[in-house]
Structure formats: C-alpha cells, structure tokens
Amino acid sequence: MKKILFICGSMNQTTQMHQISEWLGDYDRYFSPFFSDGLLGVASGMGLLEFTILGKKRSGRALQYLLDHELQLDTGGMSRDYDLVVTCTDLIVPKEIKRKKIVLVQEGMTEPETVLYHLARNFRWVPRWVAGTATTGLSDLYEKFCVASEGYRDLFIRKGVNPEKIVVTSIPNFDNCEQYLHNDFEHRDFVLVCTSDNRETFIYENRKKNIEKYLGLAGGRQLIFKLHPNENAGRAVREINTWAPESLVFTEGKTEEMIANSRMLIAQFSSTIFVGSALNKTVLCGLHPDELRALTPLQNKSAARRIAEVCRSVIDG
Secondary structure (H helix, E strand, O other): OOEEEEEOOOHHHHHHHHHHHOOOOOOEEEEEOOOOOHHHHHHHHOOOOOOOOOOHHHHHHHHHHHHHOOOOEOOOOOOOOOOEEEEOOOOOOOHHHHOOOEEEEOOOOOOOOOHHHHHHHHOOOOOHHHHHHHHOOOOOOOOEEEEOOHHHHHHHHHHOOOHHHEEEOOOOOOOOHHHHHOOOOOOOOOEEEEOOOOHHHOOOOOHHHHHHHHHHHHOOOOEEEEOOOOOOHHHHHHHHHHHOOOOEEEOOOOHHHHHHHOOEEEOOOOOHHHHHHHOOOEEEOOOOHHHHHHHOOOOOOOHHHHHHHHHHHHHHO
C-alpha cells in the first residue's frame, strides 16, 4: 500500500487532516503533530515556541487526539518513505518533507498583509512564518493547494500563487455550517465576541478599549465572550469581569453553536467569522461584508472527500 503522512497542528488542523484521511482508507495512513527541523526544531524542544503549533501544549493536544482515535503515529515523519504528505500549512516545511509530493490544504482564515508579509514575499531570506498565515501558499513546494472558495482562489493568485496548482474544494470544519443550527446551547439572541490570542503571539491589543467598544455595539443585549483556546484565560476573565461585569464568559464549549444562536458576531481575523457569514449573521470583523462573503468557504458538505480526490490524483497521477 502507498503511504500518506498527515501533518497535524492546532485542533482545527488536526481534525481536518483526520476527516480527509477517512476518505483514503485504501492507503497506509500515518499522522504526526506539527514539527520542524533546524533552529525552529531546537527552539521547540527548549520550550521557546509555546505560543505556536510547535509548542508542547498544542502538539500534546494533537497527539492526544490522534491516540484517542487510534490513528497510526509517526511523530516527526521520519520513520517511513511516504508517497504523499498532506499538511495545512507551508509556512514551515521541514527539509525531509520538501522531497515528497505535498498537498497543501487551506486551514482557515488568512491574516492581513502587514509589512512583514511584504518582506517575506519579496525577500527570500525572510522566513514566511514571521508574517503568519498571510504567506500561506507562497512556498510553491506543493503539487496542489486546496482552498476554501473562489474568493480565496482569486486572493492567492493575486499574491503570486500558481493558478494551475489551486483547486477550490472548500475546507473541512467549514463546509456545512447549517449543522450548527441544531444545538442545545442555552442562550439565544445575544452578541457574541470571539477573542483573539494577539497578546500571546506578541501583537498589541488594548483589551479594555475593545471591551468598551463591544458593550456599545451590543446596545444593551446580552454580551457573551468565547475565549480563544490559546489565550491566557485567567487574565481575560478578570478583565471582562472588571470592565463588563454583566457579560458571560466561556472558556469551553462549541464556538460554532454559540455563533448559530447569536444575533451578532464580533471577531478579528478569526476563522469563526466564516461560520457567522455562512449562517447569514451580522459579522463585525476586519473585512468588508462583500469581501467576507466572497471568501466564505463553499457550503458543499463534501470538502474532505473532494480534497481526498485531489490527493488521489497527486499520489497516483
């Protein structure tokens, strides 16, 4: 049997890889938490990258998920000779993986194009990872790149991605948002704020000012905060209780179901806005409503299967 390695990372990336793999049961499938070689690999081993998917906390979650689902492990992807590698990011591509056929899958929302993006795009000596997901697709190390929508196809082409490598498939976890309308989340008709982990990734955020803005936007409606899983929850809860004491704060729970029951979603550059857009919610974020609609993943309920078909075409082609 031909062998496929699925490189995981965050829980969103890990569950996407798992869903795709389920349509490739006639191949020998192995999984690994995200990894790197070189200086980043050393820094990860020293615990210096805990705010990223190379951190021990996030890789531990991915590893536990893989163990819970009894999936075959090859941590670091070095134990076998793979015919294909499937990954959700090309910001970091280990040297050994570069020699393999790769299918890249868009993870979710891409970050805004900052000065770091333009540096990474125009100067090869600037690593792509410094600009975050804004540089997704720019490695050109893959055979095919599966993206969320025609809007994202256009966006990636504008950035310089080879159009012949892009396939519009939608992406797992965001291709069937209407399923979240049927839930038992107890609250209804509220304003939901999905916070970010900006401060954990060394990006400035004035949380007090933002909370005051959210209260104004809520206009007296119940305000609910769903904290980012990578955020310092203790600090965030204290801040919200100080500046918006009537609000509710959730550190756990299914964010998509909360969005489905909300009247308005407030977020920054977070993939949660796709769910709000697909469900026709009022979404306040860093994008114009028309741009958000264009970027929203196709609701085809078949992204994992379509991506698996792309994988077959690459591995057997």
